[in-house]
Amino acid sequence: MTPEQIKQTLEALIGKDRVRLDGEALDIYGRDWTKIHSPKPRAIAFPRTTEDVQKIVQFANQNQVAIVPSGGRTGLSAGAVASNNELVLVMDYMNQVVDFNPIDRSVTVQGGMITEQLQAFAEEQGLYYPVDFASAGSSQIGGNISTNAGGIKVIKYGMTRDWVLGLTVVTGKGEILNLNKGLIKNNTGYDLRHLFIGAEGTLGIITEATIKLTRTPKDLTVMVLGVPSMSAVMEVLKTFQNTMDLTAFEFFSENALAKVTAHHQLQRPFETATPYYALLEFEAENEGVMDTAMQLFEECMENAWVEDGVISQNETQLQNLWSLREFISETISHETPYKNDLSVIVSKVPEFLQAVDTFVEETYPGFEIVWFGHIGDGNLHLNILKPKDLDQAEFFEKCHQVSAKVFAITQAFGGSVSAEHGVGLVKKDFLHFSRSPEEILYMQAIKNAFDPNKIMNPGKMLDS
Amino acid sequence: MTPEQIKQTLEALIGKDRVRLDGEALDIYGRDWTKIHSPKPRAIAFPRTTEDVQKIVQFANQNQVAIVPSGGRTGLSAGAVASNNELVLVMDYMNQVVDFNPIDRSVTVQGGMITEQLQAFAEEQGLYYPVDFASAGSSQIGGNISTNAGGIKVIKYGMTRDWVLGLTVVTGKGEILNLNKGLIKNNTGYDLRHLFIGAEGTLGIITEATIKLTRTPKDLTVMVLGVPSMSAVMEVLKTFQNTMDLTAFEFFSENALAKVTAHHQLQRPFETATPYYALLEFEAENEGVMDTAMQLFEECMENAWVEDGVISQNETQLQNLWSLREFISETISHETPYKNDLSVIVSKVPEFLQAVDTFVEETYPGFEIVWFGHIGDGNLHLNILKPKDLDQAEFFEKCHQVSAKVFAITQAFGGSVSAEHGVGLVKKDFLHFSRSPEEILYMQAIKNAFDPNKIMNPGKMLDS
Structure with missing residues (x-):
């Protein structure tokens, strides 16, 4: 089917000006952040509703056209690259809040909502969406779910998987499934929701998601500790984690710190240089918590697990300490x-x-x-x-x-x-280092059940 | 195959005296807590290792013998009933701790470990396994995972699903899979671990599980509040949950309270009788938390969402208040x-x-x-x-x-x-009230992939 034929047929189904064939669109929507593969999509479709998505998938099945689902295109494994004549299904115009309920503390959004929009919406409601990472300004919630995105708060809040109460999906066969319907407890057979989380668009397309929100963290406080060895880092982690609820526990090496402070003209957290640094964050909502943290710090010093340390006294200091960790990636990108x-x-x-x-x-x-x-x-x-x-x-x-x-x-x-x-194209050839041959066969059997015509993101994660 | 033939063949594979055919064994291991179906198993096998389980499953495939996996037999949906000439695979002798690591705060146990044993093991290590429910003294961790057990602490700690870092399973085809290997972050394709959680033994048998532990809760404190209406219960929940981390939020009606206090000769929590009661639990680890709780209580009183209330001052009072909720089931069992x-x-x-x-x-x-x-x-x-x-x-x-x-x-x-x-036999005919026909077809396709000869707990959850 030629691009023109696709445009004509699809626009009859989902509306005029909903399919683009121009070079700019093909270039933008055919790639993600990996930039390894050259984009070469056949056409770009812009659905507005779950039913639009269903029509596109049904069309693709009937005409053997491969679909690449496209979110914020911030992926680092080429899961959303279209380099093989695919139809790209762009979720950008499906970015609305569908429903919100303050008692359930849950929000249902379309799959194309940007992560930061969701975080801002939660904040407006006096609530909090805790999954956060560098690409939150561009990544979309449907893509986050499809790659089970992690980030900097996993130690307390878990992965994206842990915040999904329900999904509306269009399967590779073109059916609409409403999975788990926002329920907290629902033991009625296999939890298909968890199959779609992390499936990288190979089983179908996530059109809506019901997301759990939580209370806003209070008085976040950061400690940066200078640690002489990795085994000492482990002791510090154990000591704090067994007594306090940490919201983050990050680490970086001395050469990372040296590069960041030089490149961004930041102050070192303290004079002492140590091979490794641990960054801890926690809610210091009252004096008691701060006292506990200081006791644990002293315990670590006495055991020589920590050689020096600093604690944030206000929001500015907290941001400055976080910068030491968060600016590393950008700093070394020049090398x-x-x-x-x-x-x-x-x-x-x-x-x-x-x-x-x-x-x-x-x-x-x-x-x-x-x-x-x-x-x-x-x-x-x-x-x-x-x-x-x-x-x-x-x-x-x-x-x-x-x-x-x-x-x-x-x-x-x-x-x-x-x-x-995730796996995408970049890690596909290395999947067997983490999954057994039997597991990969079961993955293929599941893929075949949901996408028998192999139209959903073919070649990503698994060989078609 | 006759019971005698099964015993002879299996004992050659897994050892002498590992298969029972006596009436007592058939009666004990053929039923669960439902007591609706008459037990009628063919034979009872007692494996000691994952390899034993694999041999039994391979034998069952070769000889078309149906297997019922049997844990603590405390299920309430007849998921572990053997009333159709099945071979019961009893996990009672696979109840050992395989590995424990204090830094990971994870423990690997065999599937037959009793929930209370796991809780006690965690306590010995200064840690905590938070999934708890009435049958913890008999239920086994493999069964808990297979039914995704919930209980009284879900509001803070989630379901059993949320504590499983890894599973060793023997599939219906007789392969051994090591799923997720205890990792916190692992985005390498479909998460088969989550398929086995809640599968009620229809895809295979869980022989080992790596379970996450957490820090022990500190200074648990209970409030019981008298509430005039269900909508007020919702306001109370919202008010507390947006400010504090609750470890439980239970409710019961006035007639439940009246029956419990009469039957167990317990004191009412306070004089005022209200249509409903809410029981809240939280960690009052310092004065600040208690002050916050009292402020929220006053806010609820001012808004007429609460008419009276009481708070535990020590462990005995806490247990007494919990009794008002926990004794209900036993109390009304007489009616x-x-x-x-x-x-x-x-x-x-x-x-x-x-x-x-x-x-x-x-x-x-x-x-x-x-x-x-x-x-x-x-x-x-x-x-x-x-x-x-x-x-x-x-x-x-x-x-x-x-x-x-x-x-x-x-x-x-x-x-x-x-x-x-769960579903088992009891809810199977009602599954369509919660799952769509398409979802049920996908469940059957998944079942067929893992258990093509239909030997794993046939007739449970899904029709064979």
């Missing part, structure tokens, strides 16, 4: 980093990090590693910086060799080759 | 109640309760209704008491007519016909 998003169980982090460090140092002595991540969740972002004198193509070729070995180390530690970024 | 476990979204509870009340009053004027439940989760336990002068058979026949209408009302409110008890 063409090779990145990986890995996880192991928390207690194995020190040994895992050491194994990766040793491998890289021995194999590529000139490569500099910058570590940071959500260590309270076992999620490490590995960044290897390009040596200045090395050609970029050669660097990336060497990094591909690094990848294979790093994934093998991850597998040996029982870890995940994609902690929070 | 042969007809029970249903329903849920709607929280904000619809008052209207839903009114609709059921009105229907029962109009249709069966002599029937007394006792309501109680986990109202913070929208989960209501409906109990209709047998009038003294009515014949039991006639009462139950009328109640069956009540069921059909109550489920229709539940459906009209977008609710669940089984909030936390």
Whole structure:
């Protein structure tokens, strides 16, 4: 079917000017943040309703046209790339609040609502949507659910999965399912909602979601602690977590701190330089909590798990301390980093990090590693910086060799080759490092049940 | 295959004296707490390891023998009943701790570990397993996961689903899968772990589970409040929940309170009688929390949402107040109640309760209704008491007519016909009130993928 034929047929179904074929649209909506694959979509459709989406999917089934669902296109695994003549289904115009109820503390939104819009809506209602990450200004809630997005508050609030009370989806076969209907308790058979969460659009399209909100955190306070070793980081985590409710527990290495403070002309948190830094956040809603935090800090100092530390006294200081962690990614982007998003169980982090460090140092002595991540969740972002004198193509070729070995180390530690970024095209060939052949066969069987004509995001996550 | 042949073949695989055919075993292991169906199993097998379970499942596939997985047999939906010549696979001897790690705060246990054992193990480690309910002394963790058990702390801690970091399962095809491996973050394709949670043993058998633990709650404190109406109960919930972290929010009606206090010779919480009572629990770890709670209580009094109230000052008072709620089920068991476990979204509870009340009053004027439940989760336990002068058979026949209408009302409110008890045999014919025909077809397709020979708990939840 030619692009023109698609436009003509689809516009008869969902309305005039709802399909674009122009070069600008093909370029914008055919790619995500990965920028590895060249966009090459056939046409771009802009539905307004769940029924529009259903009509598009039914059309695609009848005419064997592959669909790529497209949200905020902020993905880092090429899950929303259209490089193979697909029809891109853009959710941008499905961004409305459908329903809100203050007693249930739940809001039903269309899949195209931007994460920040949802956070702002919650705030207007005196409530809080706690899933937060760097791309919140562009990412859409349907995409977040489809990749089970994580971020910086997982230690207290969990992943996107934990905030989904209900989903309206259009399956690959073109049926509309209302999954779980916003209920907290509902034990009536297999929970299909959880299949669609993290499915990266391979089973169908999320058109609406009922999202749980929670109370706003009070008097957030940040501590940054200088820690002499990764095993000490673990002791600090254990000490605080067994007594307090932490809202974040992040870490970064001394070279990360040095780069951030230099690049952004920020002050170091304190004079002492230590190999690692832990950033803790918690609600200090009264004196009692602050007293507890100070006692635990002293306990850590006495045990030599911490060498120095600082605590925020106001909102500005809190933001400044968070900047030390949050600006890392942007800072090192100037050094063409090779990145990986890995996880192991928390207690194995020190040994895992050491194994990766040793491998890289021995194999590529000139490569500099910058570590940071959500260590309270076992999620490490590995960044290897390009040596200045090395050609970029050669660097990336060497990094591909690094990848294979790093994934093998991850597998040996029982870890995940994609902690929070999903599989898409980028990690598909490495899926077997984290999932067994039997699991992959079951995934394919499930895919076939929901999408027998293989029109939903084909080639992403699984081979078609 | 005769029982003797099964015993002989299986004991060659898993060891001598691991299969019982005696009448006592057939009677004990063929039933659960429902006591509606007569037990009629063919043989009872007692595996010790995941590999034993795998051998039994492979044997069952080769010989077309149906398996009923059996945990603590405390289910209320006949999910573990063997009344059709099945082989019962008993998990009682797989009750060991496999691994524990204090930094991860996770414990890996075999599926046959009893809930109370797990709670006690957590306590010994200075940690806490928060899923709790009346049958914790007998129910097993594998069964809890297979029914996604809920209970009295869901408002803060969620369902069993929320505490499962990893599962080892033997599928209906006889493969061993290690699902999610204890990771907090792992976005590598469909989360099969969540399919097995709540699957009631129809996809396979959970042989090991990695369970998340959390810090022990501090200074738990209970308030019981007298509330004039269900809409006021909603306002009380909203007022407290938007400011404090509640660990429980339960409710019961005046007639429930009257029966409990009379039957157990307990004191009423206060003089004032009100149509409904709310029981709130929270951690009062310092003066600040208690001050906040008292301010919110006064706000509720000023708005006439609450007419009277009491707060526990020590552990004994806390237990006494909890008894008012927890003893209801046992108290009314003497009046042969007809029970249903329903849920709607929280904000619809008052209207839903009114609709059921009105229907029962109009249709069966002599029937007394006792309501109680986990109202913070929208989960209501409906109990209709047998009038003294009515014949039991006639009462139950009328109640069956009540069921059909109550489920229709539940459906009209977008609710669940089984909030936390599962489907099993008891609710199977009513599944369509909560799940669409398309959803049921997808459930059957998933069942076929994991259990193509239909040997895993056939006839439970879905028709074979």
